[in-house]
Amino acid sequence: MKPVSRFEELESGAPRVPVRFGGQEYQLAEGSNLAAALMAAGVDAFRQTSHRGVGRAPFCMMGACFDCLVLVNGETRQACLMEVETGLDVQPARRMREGPYASR
Amino acid sequence: MHRVNLAIIGAGPAGMAAAAEAAKAGVRVLLLDEQATLGGQIFRNVEVGSELRGAVLGRDYRRGALLTDAVAKSDVDYVAKARVWSIEENHVAYSTPDGEYLVEADHVLLATGALERAMPVPGWTLPGVMTAGAAQIMLKQSGIVAREAVLVGSGPLLYLVAVQLVRAGFPPKALVETQTRSDMRRAMTHWRAAMRGWRYLQKGAATLNELRNAGVPRYVKSRNIALLGSRRVDAVHFSCGGAIHEMATDTVLLHHGVVPDVQAARMAGIEHHWNAQQNAFVPKVDPWGRTECDGVWIAGDGAGIGGAMSAELSGRITGLAVAHELGSLPRAERDRRANPLIGQRNVELSIRPFIDRAFPPYHEALAPEDEVTVCRCEEVKAGQIREAAEQGCLGPNQAKAFTRAGMGRCQGRYCGLSVSRILADANNRSMDDTGYVRVRPPLKPVTLGQVAALHDPNAPLEQAGGHD
Amino acid sequence: MSSDFAIVGGGIVGLSVAWGLLKRGLGVTVLDGADDALRASRGNFGLVWVQGKGLKQPVYARWSQTAAAAWSDFAEELEDATGFDLSLEQHGGLDLHFSENSLADWAARYTKIQSILHGDYPFEVLSAKELRKEEPGIGDAVVGALLHHQDGQVNPLRLLRALAEEVRRLGGEILSGKQVLSVTHGAVFDLGCSDGSRIEADRVVLAAGLGAAELGPKFGFKAPLSPERGQVLITEKLAPLIRRPSLIARQVNEGAVQIGATNELVGQNDAVTRKGMAQLAAEAVAAYPDLARAQLVRSWGALRVMSPDGLPIYQESEQMPGAFLVTCHSGVTLAAAHARRLPEWLLKGEGAPDLEVFGEARFAI
Numbered sequence A: 001m002k003p004v005s006r007f008e009e010l011e012s013g014a015p016r017v018p019v020r021f022g023g024q025e026y027q028l029a030e031g032s033n034l035a036a037a038l039m040a041a042g043v044d045a046f047r048q049t050s051h052r053g054v055g056r057a058p059f060c061m062m063g064a065c066f067d068c069l070v071l072v073n074g075e076t077r078q079a080c081l082m083e084v085e086t087g088l089d090v091q092p093a094r095r096m097r098e099g100p101y102a103s104r
Numbered sequence B: 001m002h003r004v005n006l007a008i009i010g011a012g013p014a015g016m017a018a019a020a021e022a023a024k025a026g027v028r029v030l031l032l033d034e035q036a037t038l039g040g041q042i043f044r045n046v047e048v049g050s051e052l053r054g055a056v057l058g059r060d061y062r063r064g065a066l067l068t069d070a071v072a073k074s075d076v077d078y079v080a081k082a083r084v085w086s087i088e089e090n091h092v093a094y095s096t097p098d099g100e101y102l103v104e105a106d107h108v109l110l111a112t113g114a115l116e117r118a119m120p121v122p123g124w125t126l127p128g129v130m131t132a133g134a135a136q137i138m139l140k141q142s143g144i145v146a147r148e149a150v151l152v153g154s155g156p157l158l159y160l161v162a163v164q165l166v167r168a169g170f171p172p173k174a175l176v177e178t179q180t181r182s183d184m185r186r187a188m189t190h191w192r193a194a195m196r197g198w199r200y201l202q203k204g205a206a207t208l209n210e211l212r213n214a215g216v217p218r219y220v221k222s223r224n225i226a227l228l229g230s231r232r233v234d235a236v237h238f239s240c241g242g243a244i245h246e247m248a249t250d251t252v253l254l255h256h257g258v259v260p261d262v263q264a265a266r267m268a269g270i271e272h273h274w275n276a277q278q279n280a281f282v283p284k285v286d287p288w289g290r291t292e293c294d295g296v297w298i299a300g301d302g303a304g305i306g307g308a309m310s311a312e313l314s315g316r317i318t319g320l321a322v323a324h325e326l327g328s329l330p331r332a333e334r335d336r337r338a339n340p341l342i343g344q345r346n347v348e349l350s351i352r353p354f355i356d357r358a359f360p361p362y363h364e365a366l367a368p369e370d371e372v373t374v375c376r377c378e379e380v381k382a383g384q385i386r387e388a389a390e391q392g393c394l395g396p397n398q399a400k401a402f403t404r405a406g407m408g409r410c411q412g413r414y415c416g417l418s419v420s421r422i423l424a425d426a427n428n429r430s431m432d433d434t435g436y437v438r439v440r441p442p443l444k445p446v447t448l449g450q451v452a453a454l455h456d457p458n459a460p461l462e463q464a465g466g467h468d
Numbered sequence C: 001m002s003s004d005f006a007i008v009g010g011g012i013v014g015l016s017v018a019w020g021l022l023k024r025g026l027g028v029t030v031l032d033g034a035d036d037a038l039r040a041s042r043g044n045f046g047l048v049w050v051q052g053k054g055l056k057q058p059v060y061a062r063w064s065q066t067a068a069a070a071w072s073d074f075a076e077e078l079e080d081a082t083g084f085d086l087s088l089e090q091h092g093g094l095d096l097h098f099s100e101n102s103l104a105d106w107a108a109r110y111t112k113i114q115s116i117l118h119g120d121y122p123f124e125v126l127s128a129k130e131l132r133k134e135e136p137g138i139g140d141a142v143v144g145a146l147l148h149h150q151d152g153q154v155n156p157l158r159l160l161r162a163l164a165e166e167v168r169r170l171g172g173e174i175l176s177g178k179q180v181l182s183v184t185h186g187a188v189f190d191l192g193c194s195d196g197s198r199i200e201a202d203r204v205v206l207a208a209g210l211g212a213a214e215l216g217p218k219f220g221f222k223a224p225l226s227p228e229r230g231q232v233l234i235t236e237k238l239a240p241l242i243r244r245p246s247l248i249a250r251q252v253n254e255g256a257v258q259i260g261a262t263n264e265l266v267g268q269n270d271a272v273t274r275k276g277m278a279q280l281a282a283e284a285v286a287a288y289p290d291l292a293r294a295q296l297v298r299s300w301g302a303l304r305v306m307s308p309d310g311l312p313i314y315q316e317s318e319q320m321p322g323a324f325l326v327t328c329h330s331g332v333t334l335a336a337a338h339a340r341r342l343p344e345w346l347l348k349g350e351g352a353p354d355l356e357v358f359g360e361a362r363f364a365i
């Protein structure tokens, strides 16, 4: 089930393209800001904090807070500095389990 | 590696104005900004924003198109999505989606602007909570607005965002305001100076009128603010006028002023001092924007908060100064052009003492309770900073080693001032004596591969031989 | 106010010694510098390292081994007392080589010290293939490695913090922002501080890191210490990639990979340079190619406290008996020895370690 959005989109001109976030598919306005589009589509938590493992969502939208972290092609990126492209496969930045390799 | 006369970091009003002004005088300018478009915070997406957005955002916003036009029509080399991660002795390293670059510049201008002051109240890290500026960026950039948001804090930008939401057709549910009437009384002692900036006072009154007409409730002098919710925010708790409120909402927008983004200036090693009126550290610059580091200049809100007009004027003033320094503009011509700008800037700045007094930061967020997270990245609570003070940490650098506060990706942008403030209070020392967390590269994250790309195997570091 | 011992310097060395003295029931006051003082203790790499140490001075190799062997007990005691997790791991450490020649050369040196130490120097030479079995993330540029089984790693900042807490809990005093400027020696030592205050103590341990270069001569020490810069990089937290620490990179237990460190003679300059970062990054990516996509989130530069031959200095002042200079360039590794063994030497008690070779006499011309 898709979550209900707490946002309104004033304009709906741009064509929608499919983007996956955390395995779920969303139709987002092409070329729009990825963080904004995902939030408008109802996504709440983007990253998971590394110590307590709680969810975080975009806070500053200007590239300064790093709470919008996601993984794209294995690289950590700030969603608020990215644009929606068709076929993007985005994963929330999850807490890394205790590394490194378990001690012998 | 390419060479330019002037590399400007930040394409807000200050950076754009400096670029245009210097280019006009024949200076070779490189203008870098990590955002996808020109404009900075206030004029974000002004070139591409739709009519509708323009109407919602107002006349002041649309004026930004004049600046972006000026840059577009000039010889300025503007690079979008350019993240500057290191500035070292007139070399600027930046990464873009198409690769890594290193540029050598005769002069470097830091026009990195402002950040909204962090507002650590209980629950401020929950999803559903963002800054008022962030909501505004969503509107400017994407035409997306929050429904029934509750705005919490104080200051002109809080009202501006509220009004923009009203105009967009989604009035906020309420304004929970932290300033008091005695703040306003104290501010009135600056009324004479403020009257010179009457345009702002008038605009402020009109804004409040618009909010009243839209029926947006205002809870002035609110206290004990806490944002409630487990996985996301679902209510704002606060007390106001003797009553305790718990207001349901899924979007909270925080704001209590802006502070200079000093990361780049700190990294460059420029001295800063505490400005009690602005409640922030500001770098030492002369009226031209010159710093004590040779060839490094600062203009705009990054040199101390003055607002967009003042940022633009400062940019032009620094642009002229750099052009003169490069021999492109005779001194007399520089002064002839700069003098009226300096006069206008003084008028712009005259309103600041009034604003700073009328809308002081929310004091409970300056001295958060022990349980409140102050370092969002490393999840460090105020109480842990106080503990570190008890352990003998006099300043944020030892406290960082002890608690990890400031070690995260934001590099102290959102906790730096809180941590210094808490330590200063706990140790009963001044902010200047307490100091600020040391800023090192990368200013913005880069991958190791991107950094490694700058390595020249034919010119390795000179290293000491092996040792014990 | 007078205490048994004044310790000048609140870094790892000073605090380890302070802790050891407190454990023996002595009164200790630690005097430490400002927030932005040069502090190797908050800028190091966190290795508990034996290999490569004392190849020319076997007593130093032994001393490092003594420390490494004492570490797990020492860590446990600190952890129990403070509740901190020091993340000590001693499962061996690697020295990665990019050329067969250098690998063979170093292997020969290790073999030599191994025989001097009567075989107590457990290391192996790993071929590229063997290495990759141990460390799947390693890149093709690496031709092999030396694996030394006495090596390991620890979280150095937690160590620093745990020591500070423990010193306080045991009744020691740590005074920050107390730069010691002068000393007079009468019935007791009288230390003059930058804030105008004076501190008295029966004995003084000068563990001021690079600060000892200036202060040492006032106590009659040569203190020929000089800085050597090390730049270090830290990535974001990553999934498990590196198993054993190496001199190029280690993965801390929260997941971040720490890369370093340079060895530069640049005076008191502790800046990070783009050139240094680029070289460290290039080396790290050559060693562990997957790191290319990892984000760099932090960097720092810190100054090592180096004596001319790289060995520690343990010396009592002839001019002012009761004043001791204690300094070294591997203060993390040696912390366990400093905490456990050095107090006996300071107190001239029974079973004091023989540290003669680390005296200042070796610097005589």
Ligand SMILES: Cc1cc2nc3c(=O)[nH]c(=O)nc-3n(C[C@H](O)[C@H](O)[C@H](O)COP(=O)(O)OP(=O)(O)OC[C@H]3O[C@@H](n4cnc5c(N)ncnc54)[C@H](O)[C@@H]3O)c2cc1C
Pocket: A062, B009, B010, B011, B012, B013, B014, B015, B032, B033, B034, B035, B039, B040, B041, B042, B043, B082, B083, B084, B085, B111, B112, B113, B114, B115, B116, B133, B134, B136, B137, B157, B160, B258, B299, B300, B301, B302, B306, B307, B308, B309, B311, B443, B444
């Ligand atoms: C979120 C927000 C919203 C605001 N909205 C308004 C408003 O609506 N009206 C108003 O009057 N004032 C507003 N302000 C105040 C406003 O910042 C200033 O009045 C004005 O924008 C300052 O201009 P500037 O040129 O100094 O900096 P800015 O406009 O802030 O521009 C700085 C630019 O530098 C770039 N930058 C920073 N670091 C780097 C780096 N390392 N690499 C590359 N680029 C970098 C940023 O992307 C940014 O575009 C806002 C402030 C914030 C923080």
Ligand SMILES: Cc1cc2nc3c(=O)[nH]c(=O)nc-3n(C[C@H](O)[C@H](O)[C@H](O)COP(=O)(O)OP(=O)(O)OC[C@H]3O[C@@H](n4cnc5c(N)ncnc54)[C@H](O)[C@@H]3O)c2cc1C
Pocket: C008, C009, C010, C011, C012, C013, C014, C015, C031, C032, C033, C034, C037, C038, C039, C040, C041, C042, C043, C044, C045, C046, C047, C048, C049, C178, C179, C180, C181, C207, C208, C209, C210, C211, C212, C215, C229, C230, C231, C232, C260, C261, C302, C303, C304, C305, C327, C328, C329, C330, C331, C332, C333, C334
């Ligand atoms: C990049 C780097 C990597 C390293 N890696 C390792 C490693 O992996 N393993 C290892 O074992 N070691 C390592 N080291 C070395 C280790 O960090 C140091 O040996 C150790 O921290 C030294 O501790 P210290 O207490 O002597 O000095 P410091 O930590 O420098 O402390 C000296 C203290 O003395 C104070 N002080 C100075 N002058 C005065 C004065 N006049 N009055 C009062 N106080 C004063 C200062 O404020 C400071 O706090 C590394 C060092 C560096 C720089």
Ligand code: FES
Pocket: A035, A057, A058, A059, A060, A061, A062, A063, A064, A065, A066, A067, A068, A069, A078, A079, A080, A081
């Ligand atoms: S929302 Fe703050 S960095 Fe993206």
